[in-house]
Amino acid sequence: MNRMYGNKLHILIFLLPALLLFCGILIAPIGASFYYSLFEWNGMSADKTFVGLANYKEVFTSIDIGFMKALRNSLLLALLSVFLQLPLALLLALTLGKKVKGERVFLSVYFMPVLISTVVIGQLWLKIYNPEYGILNVFLRAIGLEKWTRIWLGTKETALGAVFVPTLWQYVGYHMLLLYAGVKSVPGELREAAMLDGATDGQVNRFIVLPYIKPIIRISVIFAVTGSLKSFDMIYVLTNGGPLRSTQVPSTLMIEMLFLRNRYGMGSTIAVLLIVLCFLFALIISALFKQED
16 A cells, blocks of 8 residues: 555656646646736736626627637638648548658658748748739739739738638648558558458548548647637738738737737737637537547
8 A cells, every 4th residue: 555655656756847837837827817817907007907707798799809700710710721621631641641652752741831930931922922923913914814813911802711821731731740640550451351342442541541540530620620719820920810800810819909909908818718719629529529439
């Protein structure tokens, strides 16, 4: 008995530094954000006015803040990520998992955008979307489709889609690598047995590979949805939430409240809601995959 308690004590001692680091970096800031969300405060003066849950009520009811529109934009990006980005990543993973020629080269090429700074990628796509010399409009004019040219980032109808394209291009390689690792972990004897029974490549993927890598698909879906809810840097570089808030998302709205409107309490409220939403969607997605199982 003493030995058992001694082992537990040793485990606790070894885990304590990581636990303290986790609490200091993650738990404590979340607690501080929730505390400040209960106040009306400009972030600089010593005076704070306690308002309770009034900030939470205002964030959902005030048209001036526009949180619901920002949340809708994030959810739309999440849908595009799940139904466009992930299928494309899965297709690439399944294709490369067949031991195609130059497999390692393709993996490196597709994953390379993930390694590049988002700010750099944003600046690159700003040049591509430029209405005068951008390659997109230049190409459309060259093939006789000048009427299709747009101020892509300056038009409400096209801005959100134009922001999503660089995000898809940057992170499709990230999801592809996760799914590729899962595809390569499928036991070869399962594939061989299915092929001997006359299964086609499509049937092998559908009935063997996809069920086998379902846990990794679940993780990719969670990353895609929560990543869309937390999206900030690409949107900030390309549009900063404009035009007319058509690309505003909760993260850019939070920055606006904190540093432009000096509403530190409201900014903290949005931060807390983002944490809750990411956690909630992760639980919902996990529950849906368990029901499928």
